[in-house]
Amino acid sequence: MLDKIFDMQTELNDYVFSKNKLKDKSGQDLTMQSIIAAVAENKLGVNNLPNEWLMNYSKAMKEELIELDEELLWKWWSKDEIDMQNIRVELIDILHFLVSAMMCAGLDAEKVFDIYQQKHAVNLKRQDTDYKKDTKTEDDNKDIN
Secondary structure (H helix, E strand, O other), X not given: OHHHHHHHHHHHHHHHHHHOOOEXXXXXXXXXXXXHHHHHOOOXXXXXXXXXXXXXXHHHHHHHHHHHHHHOOOOOOOOOOOOHHHHHHHHHHHXXXXXXXXXXXXXXXXXXXXXXXXXXXXXXXXXXXXXXXXHOOOHHHOOOO
């Protein structure tokens, strides 16, 4: 299913790029493949497509998180109820932008699953070793690739 989500997100992004007449740095029509190719070609500078689109998707995720936060209730004395339907939609909006960002970082569904498994193991180990700020290092993340 994750493969299908990545395919659908590529299709949506390419549609949005085309509909808005967005171009890459050489004046060609922007596509997800052109961003992914820039990653593969190690074009990782501040003015290159991966950085530009990672910034765009990061900003979009932040804004969607704000929208999610606005749906949540914090007044414990309130008799209001959360709108779970809209909360779910906001979470899916975040997923749209997260998958797009993952692609801009050169990840596909298989690599996301692989890295997730590695990081999951690190997180479990951290829990088993009383992980805390005083002893935190990123050494356990360095072998994740």
